[in-house]
Amino acid sequence: MERHHFQQELGSLKERLLAMGGLAEERVRTALQGLVERDPDLIDEVLGGDMPLNELHIEIDDLCLKLLALHSPMAADLRAIMAAIKINSDLERVGDMAVNIAEAARRYASHPPVKKLIDIPRMGDIAQAMLRDALDSYVKGDVALAQQVLNEDDQLDALKTQIFRELLTFMLSDPTTIEPSLDLLLVSRHLERIGDHATNVAEDVIFMVSARDVRHHAPEGDR
């Protein structure tokens, strides 16, 4: 009975983490759409407040504390809650990235557009898919899926480098593009960081499931 109750609470913790991931992802998507469409309403929507995300963050932390205090879980259950504590922090920071992207989008919209934005939305799609997969792998305890997330990081890195080179060319040939290009560069870095957070989640999942620590065993990319 006690154990059954714990599993129920753990299930509801996972459900809250998924909700938080969905919310963070939606905010990133809105910020990127605001950037691409130069839409001040979308940008303001993201800048207007991340209250629901912040409330979930506190709620999830409290749920973790409660599960630890009431059930004194062991082994895999304990590792699942430890992972949840970390994933919660990662998701909160993904929400921060949405705000950062919206701030860059607002500045970007105050200049003539530098170029048609194609690679940045692609980076956004990849980063968001990574985040979704990482959270799925947590909920399902799916190590193979978590491993796949780790592999996808290379694509983000390649796009980031490509975006950098292209923007540098613009900046060198026309100084009026410098300021808006800087904002696009920042956005590409923010998206890269969302990928980093997804990677963190995936590593936590692998540790949780296999009790094997994959962290720090992969070669470091140029972040």
Place this chain on the structure above:
Amino acid sequence: MERHHFQQELGSLKERLLAMGGLAEERVRTALQGLVERDPDLIDEVLGGDMPLNELHIEIDDLCLKLLALHSPMAADLRAIMAAIKINSDLERVGDMAVNIAEAARRYASHPPVKKLIDIPRMGDIAQAMLRDALDSYVKGDVALAQQVLNEDDQLDALKTQIFRELLTFMLSDPTTIEPSLDLLLVSRHLERIGDHATNVAEDVIFMVSARDVRHHAPEGDR
């Protein structure tokens, strides 16, 4: 006796976190020195590997798991361990920032210097002091010190904005400064993020000591 044993282990956990903070800070200092002095040996030292830091990271996570599993701590003790789990992640990412700064320093050294670096080392000093104070506030359970860390973040933000404006002026007037200026801009962002990590630690401390959640109640800066 049991409780005494727990307090001993908690003490050793805190001691390991301080060691990790010291190591992370040292790597940031070395990377910045490598940037300012254009010294490839210092840069390579940071890029060469963060093995000790990574080992400490895993060791601290294990220590937290062990303390939770063996002692089923409650209330303030439980919150102290939950804070340690999060602080451990933050310190690891400070170590990542040292690597990022070293990568930028390596690229920067391949161009003629843009300017004498004064504000960036100042940002570094502030960010590192914030991190030290935040860790001290954790070990001592000193809420006033944690609050002070939160207040210091404004200084970092002001310096970041100042650096941005100055570098933008260089880039607009002389295209040959664009590429190296971009690396300096990145470094200022990495230092800002170290300040963010210190802020996270300070918020965890305030939550741990007062069980009051200060997170998300402060106005967001332009990050």
